[in-house]
Amino acid sequence: MKHFTLFELHQFIERVFLLNFEEEVWIEAEIADSRLNNGNYYFSLIEKNENGEFLAKASASIWRSQVMGLKKKVGNVFEKMTQVGTKVKILSRVRFHPRYGYSLNIVDIDSDFTMGWLYIQKQxxxxxxxxxxxxxxxxxxxxxxxxxxxxxxxxxxxxxxxxxxxxxxxxxxxxxxxxxxxxxxxxxxxxxxxxxxxxxxxxxxxxxxxxxxxxxxxxxxxxxxxxxxxxxxxxxxxxxxxxxxxxxxxxxxxxxxxxxxxxxxxxxxxxxxxxxxxxxFESSLISIYQHIQQFARTQINGYRSNLSNIVNKLALRSGNEVYKKSDHLKQQKLELTRKMYTISKEEWQRINSIKSEITLFNPIKIMDRGYSMIHQKGKWIKNLHSLEKDKKFSLRMNKDKIDIND
Structure with a gap:
């Protein structure tokens, strides 16, 4: 049975790869790992079935010399397409190196595929x-x-x-x-x-x-x-x-x-x-304030109008009452004047009557009729028993006066 060294086996596999993958091939896969080192991108690509089970895994890379060209071609999509979890469609050279094993060298990326996948994922x-x-x-x-x-x-x-x-x-x-x-x-x-x-x-x-x-x-x-x-x-x-x-x-x-x-x-x-x-919110507060202000102004104007009406009515009523009371007072004044005149007249009549009586009974007037008055020790002698005959006394008749026992 023929045997190989590991290097010989890998050389054989390398020739097989070269014979069967002379041209680049398009591959659909999901990025499971992504890292950037010295301008080169290194990926782990995987494929899963509907149940999420791994079906295949491979290493891939984009050399620094190719990065700028790809970024210029696909634009901003490049960053998304190199993120973990992104589905990509890549044009790759399939290589097998005796020392490093199987790998994919990415030379192109289908941005439309990734954009379509992103849209599907979004939906x-x-x-x-x-x-x-x-x-x-x-x-x-x-x-x-x-x-x-x-x-x-x-x-x-x-x-x-x-x-x-x-x-x-x-x-x-x-x-x-x-x-x-x-x-x-x-x-x-x-x-x-x-x-x-x-x-x-x-x-x-x-x-x-x-x-x-x-x-x-x-x-x-x-x-x-x-x-x-x-x-x-x-x-x-x-x-x-x-x-x-x-x-x-x-x-x-x-x-x-x-x-x-x-x-x-x-x-x-x-x-x-x-x-x-x-x-x-501030506008609603301002609106409420303005509404309250307008409402208050309307209410105040209403109350002011009512008060004005009340004042006018009170003034009219009070004027009528004052006129009535004034007329009543005038009538009372006239009545009082008449009564005072009547009372005054009656009093004057009474005074004149008293005056007449006083005049009539005035001692001087009485003496005009032949009567006389006796005065002793500062008082009038009303009866002879009160007269001290040996003492000085005065006898007055009309306007004449005579002192006795002087």
Whole structure:
């Protein structure tokens, strides 16, 4: 039986490969591992069956000399196509090296295949999210009337974070809104694990956030595909805090956008969304204030008019009453004057009668008729028994006077 050394066997296998794979071949596979070293890309490619079982595995590479050409050809898709978990269709040279074994050298990539696969994956994610009743879950939450505390998921280096921060800090209304940045990968195969980790950190934070905002800079549709991942969309959909997605894309909508409470095109628009929300509350307060002010003014004017009417009526009534009372007083005054005149007349008559009596009984008048008066020791002598005959006394008759015993 013929035998080979290992090197001889490998040389034989190498000749077999060269004879059977003279030209490059197109291969469909999934990237299981990806790493960059000194400008060269190294991959582990796998194929699974419908049950997820491994059917095949191979090593592949893109040499540095070919990288620039491929990037120029496929553009931004290149980064996505070299991520773990991506399905690719590659044009490869199939080689077997006696020392390093079997490998694939990638010389071209079919970007349309990957884009189609990404679209299919996106539709599967949407279908699964809907089947689990998660699609509108975050949308059913209610925003507080005023947004004051915002958790921001972004990268510290992302231009979108800077735009969002400046727009909030310099808002024209002067609203004070507290921002807390939770750093996360926003592109690449680490997006899924990073978003999950940050979401859990926010939910367990002692700070009660009013809203979560996811922002990043702009990018292509392929860059956006990181947010079509089921695990990322599920985290957003099940989040107990309203999520606003502002991941920066004008032409396409990610699954994460679809399941968020609200979706805007840019980080700046996300900031405006928050500011406008607070402005709507302030406007409603101003409207209520103006309504109350108008209502109060109307009520005051009404009461003022009623008071004016009451005052006029009181003035009219009081004028009538004053006129009536004045007329009554005049009548009473005339009556009183008449009574006073009558009383005065009667009194004068009575006084004159008394005066006549006084005049009639005046001692001087009486003496005119021949009577006289005796005065002794400062008092009038009314009978002779009171007269001390030996003492001085005066005898008066009319205007004449005579002293006796003087």
């Amino acid at each position: 599967k994610t949407i279908a699964q999210i809907k089947s689990e009743g998660l699609f509108d879950l975050n949308k059913k939450l209610v925003l507080p009337q005023v947004i004051q505390k915002v958790a921001v998921i972004s990268s510290e280096q992302a231009a979108g974070w800077g735009d969002f921060y400046r727009q909030i800090e310099n808002n024209s209304f002067g609203y004070k809104i507290t921002l807390q940045l939770f750093h996360s990968k926003m592109q690449g195969d680490q997006v899924r694990s990073s978003i999950t980790e940050v979401m859990n950190e926010i939910k367990s934070s002692p700070v009660h956030f009013d809203i979560i905002v996811i922002v990043r800079g702009g990018g292509s549709s392929v860059d956006l595909s990181d947010f079509d991942d089921y695990s990322v969309a599920k985290q957003i959909a099940e989040c107990p805090i309203p999520v606003v997605s502002g991941i920066g894309h004008d032409r396409d909508v990610s699954v994460s956008d679809m399941v968020s409470f609200a979706s805007v095109k840019t980080p700046t628009a996300a900031a405006e969304y928050i500011v406008n929300h607070n402005y709507q």
